Amino acid sequence: MTTRDRSDACPGAVQTHRAADGQLARVRVPGGLLSAAQVQVLAGSAVELADGALELTSRGNLQLRGLAPDAPAELARRLFGAGLLPSEAHETARNVVASVLSGRSGGLLDVRPLVRAFDAGLVADPALAELPGRFLVTVDDGRGDVTGLGGDVGLHAVAADAVALTLAGTDSGLRAAPADAHTLALDAARAFLAERTAQGSQAWRLAELTDGVGAVAVRLAGHPVPGDRPAPGTGPVVGATEQVDGLVALVGLVPLGRLTAPALDVLVQVTAALGSEIQVTPWRSVVVPDLPDEFVDDVATALHHAGLVFDAASPWAQVTACAGLPGCAKSRADVRADAAHAVATGTLPVAGPQHWAGCERRCGRPAGSTDVLAVEDGYRIGAG
Ligand code: SF4
Known part of the structure; x- marks a missing residue:
């Protein structure tokens, strides 16, 4: 059992974090889907x-x-108006990742209604505001992209008419019809909180409880089926994907995860013109779906000029980084600038996925990445 002596301090949109470069606000986007109006507000x-x-x-x-000291209040007002802050009390609890392109291409089931139903049930229950900010819910349509991300509670489609409940990556043995699956996941979240109270714990994650999987499963009358943990998914293929309806989804990598003003401008224009949405992914990419074939090249070109990458062989596909200087006072280096320089000059220190970090905390490090860790006199590779 991991022992915590305090609540987690994950930032939200109202409960901001004071960083070295000003206030930092985190906006939860269940399932990663944003309407045209929401893109415009953000x-x-x-x-x-x-x-x-x-x-x-x-x-x-x-x-x-x-953000300036007085900006979070205005930000919260805008987010509330756009439906991005449906409950201030639940703002840090709405951590839901879902299969990318679900309902548009691939998968056994369209999980978008399931995500909406789960989120609505979450914010409707005052008790679930107590979920830690680190608590993660995954909703996988069967393609296996998000179940491996280590969700505390997971829904995973095993057939078009059956969804399995996972607890910390372990099959709980419980199944539900798609229309009822969100209820099962909500019950699992409540069972986590009840078990946490029973153990006198302040655990942030289900696996931090003593026999968390078994104890929560018993509360739900489930019988865990231990097996190999699924591997983390790799995210959608970069480039153009044809949807089942004949339209096209464009998937672009966002270097260092920063959607800058030029890229935002293109996304606002495209979604406004088509009345469409975008999907942001846990792999620091963005999906622009529902494009008629004749628009694909123009949109891809505009986004490419704005900094997005559509070539899976690009070195950017291998590089992630924490905030570093000047945003984080703990950092020993401006890791983003150094990583960008290494990409531009073809001098990345290792082949394959690598995470550049300004200190040993290695914030945002994806599983399976090699560490490129800033130290006093440069960078240490593969530091343990
Ligand atoms: S890894 Fe260290 S330097 Fe980087 S953002 Fe986290 S705390 Fe800051």
């Missing part, structure tokens, strides 16, 4: 209230950095 807020960019997090949420 882009405007990034430019007018923050440092001009939206950051994608490893849980498919969004961050605004460099």
Whole structure:
């Protein structure tokens, strides 16, 4: 059992974090889906209230950095108006990642209604506001992209008419019809809180409880089926994907997870023109779906000129980084600038996925990455 002596301090949009470059706000985006109107509000807020960019997090949420001391109140007002802050009390509890492109391409089931139903049930229950900010819910349509991300509670489609409940990556043995699966996941979240109270714990994650999987499963009358933990998914293929309806989804990598003002401008224009949405992913990419074939090249070109990458062989596909200087006072280096320089000059220190970090905390490090850790006199590779 991992012992915690305090609640987690994950930032939210109202409960902001004071960083070295100003207030940092994190906006939860259950399932990663944003309407055209929401894209417009977020882009405007990034430019007018923050440092001009939206950051994608490893849980498919969004961050605004460099907010002035009085900006969070205005940001909260805008987010509330756009439906991005349905409950202030639940703001840090709404951590839901879902299969990318679900309902558009691949998968056994369209999980978008399931995500909406789960989120609505979450914010309707005052008790679930107590979920820690680190508590993660995954909703996988069967393609296996998000179940491996280590969700505390997970729904995983095993057939078009059956969804399995996972607890900390272990099959609980419980199944539900798609229409009822959100209820099962909500019950699992409540069971986690009840078990945490029974153990006198302040655990942030289900696996931190003593026999968390077994204890929560018993509360739900489940029988865990231990097996290999699923591997983390790799995210959608970069480039153009044909949807089942004949339209096209474009998937672009966002270097260092920063959607800068030019890219936001293109996303606002495209979604407004088509009345469409976008999906942000836990792999720091963004999906622009529902494009008629004749628009694909123009949109891809505009986004490419704005900094997005559509080539899976690009070195950017291998590089992630924490905030570093100047955003984080703990950092020993401006890791983002150094990583960008290494990409531009073809001098990345290792082949394959690598995470550049300014200190040993290695924030945002994806599983399986090699560490490129800033030290006093440069960088240490593969530091343990
Ligand atoms: S890894 Fe260290 S330097 Fe980087 S953001 Fe986290 S605390 Fe800051």
